[in-house]
Amino acid sequence: MTTMQDVATRAGVSAKTVSRVFNDDPHVTEDTRERVQSAMRELKYVPNMLARTFREGKSAVIGIAVPDVADPFFAAVTKGIELAAREHDMAIVVTSLGDNPALEQSIIQTTVRRQIDGLIIAPIAADQSYLARWQDSFPIVFIDRIPTKLHADYFVEDDFGGAFEATKHLIAHGHHRIAIVGDSTDVPTTKLRLEGYLAALADAGLKSDQELIALGSRDADAAAHVCKTLLALPDAPTAIFSSNARFSTGVFPALQALNRTDIALISFGDFPMADVLQPSVSVIDQNPRHVGRVAAERILARIAAPTKKFRRKNVIPVKLIERQSCQSPVTHLLPQLTSDARM
Amino acid sequence: MTTMQDVATRAGVSAKTVSRVFNDDPHVTEDTRERVQSAMRELKYVPNMLARTFREGKSAVIGIAVPDVADPFFAAVTKGIELAAREHDMAIVVTSLGDNPALEQSIIQTTVRRQIDGLIIAPIAADQSYLARWQDSFPIVFIDRIPTKLHADYFVEDDFGGAFEATKHLIAHGHHRIAIVGDSTDVPTTKLRLEGYLAALADAGLKSDQELIALGSRDADAAAHVCKTLLALPDAPTAIFSSNARFSTGVFPALQALNRTDIALISFGDFPMADVLQPSVSVIDQNPRHVGRVAAERILARIAAPTKKFRRKNVIPVKLIERQSCQSPVTHLLPQLTSDARM
DNA sequence: GAAACTCATGTCATCGATGACATGGGCTTC
DNA sequence: GAAGCCCATGTCATCGATGACATGAGTTTC
Structure with missing residues (x-):
């Protein structure tokens, strides 16, 4: 060299x-x-950037820690971060946290010890106080979930509002038996989405039914299984609110396999090909690239102006993308051309 | 600190x-x-890993350079690399090369100057000789495309064999008017896939028709547009071989929008939800996680035994996953239950 | 008893680039 | 003419961990 x-x-x-x-x-x-x-x-x-970093104390690297780099949502977030970082000649170091909260701290330490100028993290654990010791060294920004036991910047989607809107949408299409399928409520985003769902039911004067609150799945396969159980109920739901796109990719195939695409479905989070499934799936779009960009821009802003004040708590609005999956069965069994003309 | x-x-x-x-x-x-x-x-x-790296001359980092971190194929490859790296306490640095070959070298240099112990690259340029100067410093492994003007390890899918098999599959289902849609043949993988396609036609005693060789698209939208042009031909194709999953995600929606899901489709490369589209899409599966893993393992093996000999040229077999999209129209318009029973 | 070996600990140079400051020369101001 | 300033270049310590080697004490072998 x-x-x-x-x-x-x-x-x-x-x-x-x-x-x-x-x-x-x-x-x-x-x-x-x-x-x-x-x-x-x-x-x-x-x-040799290493020598420069060592002497200067700056690495020009943003660390990214997300549950799974292969998850389409986080892949898009990562892309958004990367593009913003590159505009400032910074690189990214990426790591998957997996789904075991007990491993978050040790995995993050593996990232941090490589000297980063900022950290963007979608946390999986219940406690991020272990990060406090590094806040003097580099800015930390949370995405997807708010930090616990740590005062830090965050950019999260409007979980409550999106769930509220999704459920309202189903109600507006005539559904009164609406199930919610997803993660455990130990997961903060799921908890908020459940609250939004419940609030929409209450707002419409509907009583919630514990049987329809089918939370606790860990992956798409489990969500698929839960669907089958729900539809076997004597008083089965006519609609499903999937609280996470990851689960939607299990719910939809399950409905299709059961030949129950008459069940309305709305997904919190868009996913690849959702718009060309039959029926195409209505979603609450999180715009992950935008999430990644604003998170990276906050890191860059804090680096550029260390003493400046920025709003720490940022809730990003989500958007309903209406497709076919919440229509009544009569509508989406019509010939394709007619269906397109209606959209 | x-x-x-x-x-x-x-x-x-x-x-x-x-x-x-x-x-x-x-x-x-x-x-x-x-x-x-x-x-x-x-x-x-x-x-402080930085100090250690500096002194030891080893970083315990694998650099990954792929066209797009958000592409599902490369996201899965990255995941495979990450898992293998983590087993050896190594981290990953990821960068997207984009689609402008002129930028490959400068982007790679941005990665390399950060001191990496190995580089895994899915190249986009026509010349990788610029990497020769680093081959004494760390192992370099190519994926997806073979290196040009550089003697290095590579793990690529059987482009020719996969395309041959895909086309053979369409022919076996009675198709004689088969179009190929995808990238320019300046892209080496596309060139091989075209050759496989042509070979399968020749093997079946079919004459190739230049009108059906619709290569040169740059993205999914362009591929969608090309489909419309193909189907407007007087002697339109009855089947389409999409040479890349990225384009398939444009081809399928186009066929659906045209209400032409009777056109057979096979995709080189699987993509999310392909199995639950209607019709579900037959694919040549590249198994990207496996690609990532074997590439990372080669890096690790070369680090562990610098003088040992390993086979440099590795062609990974691909696998046909047969779904509905290559069936005749009568078959996949039957009720869903009947269709499942047949599979 | 002397030499060789082993163990445990410490000193110091090293890694490559840069910050802090020194140095010498030339020019300007008083 | 002296002092101060500016420009251009160089010296050297620094960054934090570790490799190379020194050192002193204790034990074993001849």
Whole structure:
């Protein structure tokens, strides 16, 4: 690996002068500058960021910790972060936290010890107080779920409002037996989405039925199984609010396998191909790229102006994308052309 | 940030002894070891990986460069790499190359200058000779496309064989007018897939028709548009071989919008929800997690045994997953239950 | 008893780039 | 002419952990 000292030797100057040239320091004569640049080109010099980071105390890296890098939602969030970071010549280090809350702290420490200039985290544990010791070193921004036992920036979707709107939408389409399927309410986002669901029922003067609150699944397969159980009830639901896109990808195939695509479905979170399923699935869109971008921009803003005040608590509005899945059965069994004309 | 010197001061030893304790060096008495460990716990010491990397010349980081981190295929590859890396206490740095070949080199240099112990790259440019200078420093493994002008390890799918099989499958279902839709043949994977397609036609004694070779799209929208053009031909195709899952997610919605789901479709590469679309889409499955894993394992193997010989050229078999999309129209318009019983 | 070996601990240079400051020369101001 | 300022360049300590080696004490072998 070519070092600045190698370039310096070749150009007949000190390494410090090479550093000055490389960093566009004005205190270099034009003649010296050209000589050094020529040597850099000849030796194809690429700076060692590690040494720079070490000396400067800055890495130009944003750490990203999400439950699963392969999850479409978090992949899109990551993309949003990456694009914003790149505009500022920063790189990203990504890690999956998995779904075991007990591992969050140790996995985060693995990321942090590599020296990052900021951390964006979608937490899975119930306690983030372990991060307090690093808040003096770099900005930390939470996404998807708010931090617990830690005062930090966050950008989360309007879980309550989105669930409220989704449930309202189902009610407006005539559904009164509405199930909610998803994670355990130990998961804060699920808890809020349940609250939104319950509030919409109450707002419409409907009584909630504990049998229809089918929370506690861990993955898409479990959600699929829960659906089958729900539809076997004597007083089965006519609609399902899936509290997470990850589960929706289990719920939809289950409904299809049961030949029950007459059951209305709305997903909190969009997912790939949802718009071309039959019926196409109505969703509450979280706009993950935007989430990633604003989170990264907050990191960058805090780095640029360490003492400036920014609003810490940010709830991002979500948007209902109405597709076919909440229509009545008569509507979406019509020929495709007719259905498209209606949309 | 607590340093080893802080711990050393507290424990009344040298920083070197702290290092020995931390790294389980046997040349420390049990008494000293306990004293140091106690100090580490009290100070919540977390080592600075940067300093270690700097001194040791090893970072325990694998760099990953793929066209797009948000692409489901590459997200799954990344996941496979991450899991393998984590088993060896290594982290991953991820970057998206985008789709402009001219930017590959500069983006890769941004990754490399951060000191990585290995690089896994799905290239987009026509020339990777710029990587030669780093091959003495760390192992480089190519995925998805073979390296050009560089002698390096690669793990690529059987593009030719998969395309051959996909086309054969369509022919076996009675299709003689088969179009191929996808990227430009400047893209090496597309070129091979075209060759497989052509070979299968020739093998079946079918003549290829230039009108049905609809390559050159850049994204899913363009592929959708190409489909419309193809189906407007006087002698329109009855089947489409989509050479990339990314394009399939444009082709399928286009066929649906045109109410032409009678057109057979097979996708090179699986994609989310393909199995629950109607008709569910037959695919040539690339198993991206496996690709990621074997690539990472090669990096790890080369690090562990630098002089050992490994096979550089690895073509990973792909697998046909037959679903409904290549059936004749009569078959997949039957009631769902009947269709499932047949599968 | 002397030499060799082992164990435990410590010192110090190293990694590559940069911050802090020194230094010498030239120019300007008083 | 002296003092102060600015420019251009260089020296050297720094960043935190570890490799290379030194050192002193204790034990074993000849």
